[in-house]
Amino acid sequence: MASQLDQALKHAPLRAPAPLFDRGKPDSGPRSQRGFMRILGILAVVLLAALPFIDASAYTISIATSALIYIMLCMGLNVVVGYAGLLDLGYIAFFAVGAYISGILTTVLDWPMWAAVPATILACILAGIIIGGPTLRLRSDYLAIVTLGFGEIIRITANNLDVTGGPSGIHGIPTWSFGDWSFRDGLELFGIRFSGTILFYYFVALIVVTLGIIGLSRLARGRMGRAWKAVRDDEDAAEAMGINTYATKISAYIIGAVWAGLAGQLMATHLTAISPNSFQFLYSALILMAVVLGGMGSTPGVIIGALFVSLAPELLREFSEWRFLIFGVLLVVVMLFRPSGLWPATAVLPWLRARKPRAWPATAPIESLRDDARNEPAPREGRPEAASTGDPADDEEVRR
C-alpha cells in the first residue's frame, strides 16, 4: 500500500496518518448517485441506438443529429462556465473555428474529413491560448466583454476573407470518408441497409456520447476538474492550495474550445455548408442559456438544456416569430423557481437525501481530539460505545 501511495503521489514531506478505519468502497448500486446516473446513461444510449428503427425519416434523423451536436457544444461551454466559472459570451467563435478549419481543409485542400480532426483540435487549442492568454487575467465582467468581442471578430473575419468564402461561406463540405468508402455509400449490416445520414447520425452519437459526455464527466471528477471547481468557488483559496489559477483557467478554456471545435466540425459535415450567419452572437447567447437553464456544472442538466434549445424551435415552428419571446419568458420562470437550473450540479437524488453518515468506531484518539472533554464529562449522547459492528443500519441506530 505504502509503495503504491509513493508511486501515485509526488514527493511530499508530510503524509497523512492512515485513516482511522476503512470506509470500504463507495456504494455503486443502482440506488446510489453514480449507479443511478450510469443507468440513465445506458438508457439514453439504448434510446439513441433505437431511434433510426423507430423513425428513420430524414427530418427526424436530421434534427436528432443537430441536437446531439448541440449537446457536445453545450458540454464544452459547461466546462468554461459551469466548472471554471468563466462567463464566455463568444463561445460560438470556437465552433466557427472548428467548422471553418475543417471546411477549408476538406473543400480547398481536399483533405479527408478524418485528417482534419487533428488540425481542428490544434487550431482550437491555439485559438484558446490566443484569446485566453491575455483575457483570463481579467476578472469576470471584463472577461465577458472581451469574449463577446472575440466572437464578433471571428464572424466578421470569416465574412471578409476570401478563403472562407466571404458572406456566402463554404459549400459542398464532404462527409466522412475512409479510403474509398464514405458514409454516403451507406452500409449493409445483418441484412439491414443503413443510409448515409443514419450512419452519420450513429457516428455523431458515438462521438458525442463516448467522447463528449463521458470524457468531460471523467475530467470533471479528476484532478483537473477539482481545480476548475476550486477556481470557480474561490480563486484565492484555490491559489493558496497550490493551484495555479491562471493555468487552470486556460486549461478549462482550451478544453472548452476543443469540444466546440469538434462540434463545429460535425456541424459542418452535417449541414455540408457553413456561412458567417450561422455564428452570430445570438447562438452564443442561446447555448449559454442552455447551460444556465439546465444547471451550470451539471452533466444531465446541460444535456436537458441543450435538447431544449435545439428541439424547441422545431416544436414551436408555428410560433417562429415568437420563439425568442417564449424562450425569454421561460428562462425568467425557470430562474425564479429553480435558480440553479432544472437539474442543479449539487442535486442529490431524493432517496439519498435522508442518508445518515456512517458512525465512527469509538476509539480513544478521537475522543481526546474532540473538544467536549471538559464541557461534557459524560460521553456524548448517541456515541457508539462498542466498536462498529460493520452493519450500517446498526450504526445508524446507535448514532441517532
Added chain:
Amino acid sequence: MTALLEVRDLHLRFGGVKAVDGLSFEVREGEILAVIGPNGAGKTSAFNCISGFYRPTSGSISFDGRSIMRVLPSTITRRGMARTFQNLRLFKEMTVLDNVKTAMHANLREGIFDNLLHTPRYLRAEEACAREARGWLDFVGFEGDEQLFVTQLPYGEQRRVEIARALATSPKLLLLDEPAAGLNYGEKQGLMRLIRKIRDLGVGIVLIEHDMGLVMELAERIVVLNYGKEIADGTPAEIKANPVVIEAYLGAEDEEAAIDDTTLTQSVPIAADDERKGEQA
C-alpha cells in the same frame, strides 16, 4: 537550528497607509509562533505578504532557504507553506472530501490522458488521494459525512475541514489566521490540542489570534504588532510583562495597570483602539 521562515524588515504600503512597517521575525521548524496586536495592526496584511497574495513594498522574505518575494501564492504553497483564511474560505459547491482532495493538486501524479482513459495510474492516484484526504479528516477529528457539501456542516466542523485542507498540501509551515474566531470554549480546547498535534508532526505554525488565553497557553514565542510596527517579540511571560505591549492594548495612562490573562481575554483591543483614535483627534 535554522529558521524555516525568515522575514526581514517587511514594509507594505497602500498609498499613504503603512499597513506593515518594518516587520522582522523568524520561525523555526516545529515551533508555534503567535502574532498578536490590536485590530488593524497589520497582522493579516503581513500574512498576505508572506503567503504571496500581497506584494510587499520592500523587505525580504525567505522560506526554507529560498526567497519567496514576487513568487505566486500557488508556488509558495508547493514549496511547503499552507495557510487558512480569517473568514472561512472553503470551496462551497464541493463536498468535504473533494475540498481536501483539491489541496493535493500539486502532489498528484495524474495527467489529462490518464484521467480521460482511466489508466491504472489515474485509479491509483485517485485511491491514494482519497486515502490521504480521509487520513487528514480523521487527523483533525472531523467525524461528519465527508460526502456532504461543506455548506451543510456546522461552523466548527467547517473550521476543521479548512485545517485538514491546509494540511493536505503537505506543508512545512502552516499559517493560521484567527483559527479560533467564532468557536466556543470547548471547541477552542479541541483546537489547541489539534494545533499541538500538528506541531508534533514537525510543522512550524504561525498563528494570528485575538484570544489571549489561547495564545498565552499555546505559543512558544509571540510577536506583537501595532500600527504595522513590531513592538515586541518574546516568550509569553516576557510579553505579559512588557510595558509597551500593555500600553498598546490598554492605553498609555494606565501604567500601573496589572495585566493578566483575564484582562487581555476580554475584548480590550477594540476599546484600546477607540481610545487611541480619541487621543489623536
